[in-house]
Amino acid sequence: MKTLISTLGLAVGMTIAALGGANADPLRVAVAAEPYPPFASPDASGNWTGWEVDLAKAVCKAEKLDCVITPVAWDGIIPALTSNKIDVIAASMSITPEREKTIDFSDKYYNTPTAIVAAKGSGYKPTPEGMSGKIIGVQVSTIHEDYVRKHFPDAEVRTYQTQDEANQDLVAGRIDATQADKIALDAFLESADGSACCESIGEVAPDVEVLGPGVGFGLRKGEDDLKAKLNAGIKAIREDGTYEAISKPYFNFDIYGG
Amino acid sequence: MSDALPEEIAAPHLPSASTTRSEFLKPHRIVLALIGVGLIVAAAMTLRWDWLPKYGDLILAGLWMTVLLLVVTSILGFLIAVPVGLAQVTGPRIFAWPAATFCTIIRGTPLLLQIWLLYYGLGSLFPFIPEIRQSFLWPYLRQAWPYGVLALTLSYAGYEGEVMRGAFAGVPKGEIEAARAFGMGRFTLLRRIWLPRAFQRVLPTLVGETVLQLKSTPLVATITISELYAVFARVRQDTYIVYEPLLLLALMYLVLTAILVYLFRLLENRLTPKSR
Amino acid sequence: MPSGLDLLALSPPGWGGVLLAGFWNSIQVAVGGFGFGLLIGMAGACGKLYGGPVTKDLLAVYTTLVRAVPELVLIVLLYFAGADLLNLALSVVGLGPVNVSALGAGIFVIAVVQGAYATEVLRGAIQAIPTGQIEAARAYGMEPFLMFRRIILPAMLPHALPGLSNLWLITTKDTALLAVVGFAELTLVTRQAAGATKHYFIFFCAAGVLYLALTLTSNLLLRRFELRLRRGMPAG
Numbered sequence: 001m002k003t004l005i006s007t008l009g010l011a012v013g014m015t016i017a018a019l020g021g022a023n024a025d026p027l028r029v030a031v032a033a034e035p036y037p038p039f040a041s042p043d044a045s046g047n048w049t050g051w052e053v054d055l056a057k058a059v060c061k062a063e064k065l066d067c068v069i070t071p072v073a074w075d076g077i078i079p080a081l082t083s084n085k086i087d088v089i090a091a092s093m094s095i096t097p098e099r100e101k102t103i104d105f106s107d108k109y110y111n112t113p114t115a116i117v118a119a120k121g122s123g124y125k126p127t128p129e130g131m132s133g134k135i136i137g138v139q140v141s142t143i144h145e146d147y148v149r150k151h152f153p154d155a156e157v158r159t160y161q162t163q164d165e166a167n168q169d170l171v172a173g174r175i176d177a178t179q180a181d182k183i184a185l186d187a188f189l190e191s192a193d194g195s196a197c198c199e200s201i202g203e204v205a206p207d208v209e210v211l212g213p214g215v216g217f218g219l220r221k222g223e224d225d226l227k228a229k230l231n232a233g234i235k236a237i238r239e240d241g242t243y244e245a246i247s248k249p250y251f252n253f254d255i256y257g258g
Numbered sequence: 259m260s261d262a263l264p265e266e267i268a269a270p271h272l273p274s275a276s277t278t279r280s281e282f283l284k285p286h287r288i289v290l291a292l293i294g295v296g297l298i299v300a301a302a303m304t305l306r307w308d309w310l311p312k313y314g315d316l317i318l319a320g321l322w323m324t325v326l327l328l329v330v331t332s333i334l335g336f337l338i339a340v341p342v343g344l345a346q347v348t349g350p351r352i353f354a355w356p357a358a359t360f361c362t363i364i365r366g367t368p369l370l371l372q373i374w375l376l377y378y379g380l381g382s383l384f385p386f387i388p389e390i391r392q393s394f395l396w397p398y399l400r401q402a403w404p405y406g407v408l409a410l411t412l413s414y415a416g417y418e419g420e421v422m423r424g425a426f427a428g429v430p431k432g433e434i435e436a437a438r439a440f441g442m443g444r445f446t447l448l449r450r451i452w453l454p455r456a457f458q459r460v461l462p463t464l465v466g467e468t469v470l471q472l473k474s475t476p477l478v479a480t481i482t483i484s485e486l487y488a489v490f491a492r493v494r495q496d497t498y499i500v501y502e503p504l505l506l507l508a509l510m511y512l513v514l515t516a517i518l519v520y521l522f523r524l525l526e527n528r529l530t531p532k533s534r
Numbered sequence: 535m536p537s538g539l540d541l542l543a544l545s546p547p548g549w550g551g552v553l554l555a556g557f558w559n560s561i562q563v564a565v566g567g568f569g570f571g572l573l574i575g576m577a578g579a580c581g582k583l584y585g586g587p588v589t590k591d592l593l594a595v596y597t598t599l600v601r602a603v604p605e606l607v608l609i610v611l612l613y614f615a616g617a618d619l620l621n622l623a624l625s626v627v628g629l630g631p632v633n634v635s636a637l638g639a640g641i642f643v644i645a646v647v648q649g650a651y652a653t654e655v656l657r658g659a660i661q662a663i664p665t666g667q668i669e670a671a672r673a674y675g676m677e678p679f680l681m682f683r684r685i686i687l688p689a690m691l692p693h694a695l696p697g698l699s700n701l702w703l704i705t706t707k708d709t710a711l712l713a714v715v716g717f718a719e720l721t722l723v724t725r726q727a728a729g730a731t732k733h734y735f736i737f738f739c740a741a742g743v744l745y746l747a748l749t750l751t752s753n754l755l756l757r758r759f760e761l762r763l764r765r766g767m768p769a770g
Contacts, residue, residue: 033716035729042726044546046555073716075491079500079614084621085639102498135400141495158402158482159492164729165378172381173391174400193732197385286587365703366749367742368710371721375738378725382734473604480714487606504611508603515602 026066027226029056030086033071034162038187038250039092042071051250055109056090056217058242059233075140075161078103081220088230089218092181094143096212104221106230111214111257113203114144117170117185118177120197126179126204131155137166137175144179147210163188171197179204183255214257305502313493320489321510327475327485331407332468335414340453342415343422357419364416370477372413377405377481406478414471421463425456461529465522469515486510541733542740549727549737556723557744560709562637563719567644568705572698574645575652580682582657593653600650606711612643613715640712640719648705655697659690692763699756706748720744 031048035041039052048069060067067088072080077093080086081103095105116126116136124130132154138144140159148157158175160166166178167188178185182203188194217230237243238256247255342360345353364372384390390399398404429452437451476487484492490507494500544550578597581589600608616639667689671681713722724741728734 033718033722033726035726037730041730042552042723043730044549044552044727046552046723071716071718073714075495076610076614076715078498079494082500083614083618085617085636099498140492160482161480162729168378168729168732168734169381172384173396174381174402191732193385284587287591290588290591362750363742363746366746368707368721368745370710370713371724371738371741371745374721374725375735375742378728379735379738382732469602473606476604476606477711487604500614501611504607504614508599508607508611511603511607512599 026068027060027088028070028086029060029067029088029090030070030072030077030080031056032074032077032091032162034074035164036092036162036184037164038183040090051246051255052090052092054246055237055243056088058237058246059109059217059230062236062242063229063233065229065233073161078218081218084220087219087226091218092184092215093218094212095214095216096143096146096210098146099218102221103218104223104227105216105218106227107234108214108216108257109234110255112255113182114147114179114211115182115185115203116177116179116201117189117194117198118201119170119173120199122176122201124177124201126202128152128154130201131177134176135174137169137178139163139166139180142180143211144181147204147207148179150210151204151207167194177201183251301505305505306497306499307502309493309497309499309503310506313489316484316489316492317486320484320486323483323485324472324475324487324514327403327406327410327478327483328468328472331410331414332471334407334411335471336418336464338411338415339418339422342419343424343426343456344448344452346419346423347426361416361420361423364413365420369409369413369474370480373406373409373477373481376409377402380405402478402482405481406483410471410474410478413474414467417470418460418464418467421460421467422456425459426452428459429455458530461526465519465526468522469518472511472514472518541727541731541736549731552723552727553720553737553740553744556718556720557748559637559717560706560719560721561748563640563644563709563712563717564702564706566637566641567709568648568702570641570645571648571652571701571705574649575656578649578653579656579660582653583660597650597653600647605647605708606714608647609643609708609711610715612646613639613712616642636717640709640717643712644705644708647708648701651701651704652698655701656690656694658697659694660686662693663689692760695756695760695763699752699760702752702756703749706752707745710745 031040031053036050038050040048040050043049048071053069056069057067059065070086072086072091074091077086077089077091078099081089089103093099093105095108099105116124116131118124124134128151131148131152133156135156135158136148136152137158137160138148140161145157145159148155158166158169160169163178163180163184166175166180169175170178171193182200185200189198189200219226219230237246243256342357345357346361349357384399390396433451433455434447437447442450475485479485479488479491482488487507490503493503497503540548542548542550542553544554578593582593585593663686667685668681671685676684709719710721712719713725716722720741724737728737731737
């Protein structure tokens, strides 16, 4: 009997500690909990690394913000922001009009073209005709899903929680092609699996309305102070060379885009 | 120790038929019902439902997929559960042991993990076996539903197999001895005595298992099968509306469960002999 | 290319440490969620048995809802709504908003789900106590709380234990669903490890072994506990 009560007491205590533990108020910067190399992925010691993680940390440092990287499921990342579980989204989220109805964005911090990857020698073309009747994998609720649904009406769209899973199914041959950010796809094509099976079939036709002006930090509406700080931070690291220093190990071109 | 919940715990009860209308409609119930209706009306008026017409067809397609998955995997699962249960009760060691291990593994690990193991685990092996891509099965193996159906079927078989084991073991010895005394062969004994008696015993637990199965179907949404949960996930992700789609989704599962419980009650009334 | 055992090594570059940390998270959520679920269940069972008609009906709505709606839907709903509701409640009583940690939210979600099942298990167990024992306690003038602590709780436990054991096993597996909302428990970290290394089979099997070990160990301990509790009870 006593053991049961003390177990219950322990559980209560643990939860109160858990509920109250996160109250020190650092800025919670969210990355998607699903790996998205080379932007953000966990390593074997459980730390989050990648270009976007480095960049977010640099912006925080430039503006003397106390930031903590918090992984959140991509599926619920906007609700998590609006319900105050996180403060900033740094998850390669493209700035789109649809999203701007719900949340606010900082200035863009990178912008890259959109490409399609398919099996080697497939001969597919990244056009509506070329994709007709094919199975295209995309990450769910991304600009790529919107683009594929709008421009490739005759293709079968399969949605994944992460780009990683779409890549995996392309390797397994379950989908014919996948559309994503060119950089993410390049990283995949450099991996052992990717280089063995697949190749890029080129970039898709631009559509600013769907693809947006680039990637920015997402934040709650009305937090204009924070927004100003993040913009100033992005500007500062662009100017003092930190941005280039961070990008160099990852990319051999200017990821900031035009 | 059985992992399956007793029927009365797993399956919610509808008000039983014997409750007369006047008993059910007590004054405080009317007030509560009015409050409930008020909440629903308030939800309908104040929350955002403008997305509903646009996704109506998708929701119906998802509903159909969920029902199909439930029916197919429950029937297949039950068909596997019978030999799994029987093997554990009467089978020789070489059958009994694997059957028991199967039940332990299925019931000892999360279904989500099993689904991912089948889908991504097998998927990661395909590139190394080129023969698979040439085989006639490949058009099916490319799709996600065979993995979902397999995982859900095995899960149902594992849980129900354990219930069947208990049911077979619980058939009174005397009946079996009597049947033997009449000179029944093993197969006739199984068909005429053991199966019908065991089935009678598991019938009340089937509804609970099937409700649990219904509640497991959303897990296959994580491997790109667009059933009901996946459709609503898409609504959420397209519109960034959080609560409304989830509330409607919960309501739809509630109705599905109620229908399921009702159907099983009809079945049970038809199959159980009238009390003497 | 590293072999299977290297991948599971406890220190980086092996992922064993990450897996175990996820496993520890799973266990914490399971213990916390189950503990709070028991408290909810205890209150719910008493409410269902001794509460007024309104309490009884509201509890019936709670248990029916939770048992008819998939856990995954409840978990997603509660995970998002939970913090909102808590902060709403806090602002009503005049306190500022708090940050809810992922662990706290996970425990809350599991507790609400398991609480409904625990309510039914405990209600059944209390009903199984011979009424004479409770009447005798009343006749001796025991206060309700004292009676609950000294008579009802100990007398009900042997009846409740099989049902509660099942609930515990279900709880440990339900924690896997938190992977979908991005809580770093065993199933999610397994998928992260598998995705990063492309060795899906090894990691999913390793996680399966961990879950199985938890189930089997729990089974063993619970059976012992049950035997001890049943000392002095009539056989059968």
